[in-house]
Amino acid sequence: MLDLTRPITTRSGAAVRVICTDSRARSGPLAVLITDGVRELLRSYPITGECAGAYGTATVNRSFDLINARAKVKRWRVTYAINPALQRVPMLYTSSIQAIDSNSSRGWLTSDVVSIALVDVYEDELP
DSSP states (O other), rough: OTTTSSOETTTTTTTTEESSOOOOOOHHHHHHHEEEEEEEEEEEEETTTOSSSSSTTTTTOOGOOOEOOOOEOOOOEEEEESHHHHHHHHHSSHHHHHHHHHHTTTTOOGGGGEEEEEEEEGGGGOO
């Protein structure tokens, strides 16, 4: 189900602005502007965000479906010098202090740490 309180895009990644949620259009109550990079296209949708057809045709084009945008969060990733196997396991932490403390408490030497970097991770990909 489409959550109107979160950012929305099309399935193909185009930016979407919700103009109203109570339109009287036959195709649905959502009136949205879809940005194609140059201009904005006005479209109406049912509350589910599913596209009934591509520009009034009977052909269904799922790339125009509305979906909630994937949320990105910041996490700290630790990279090690002496044990490349550890680099294959995602070790993500909410702060740089937590990254250092967690690895020190496991008995791993902080001198083995090559870098602690701030990275963007999609919220739905977190362990």
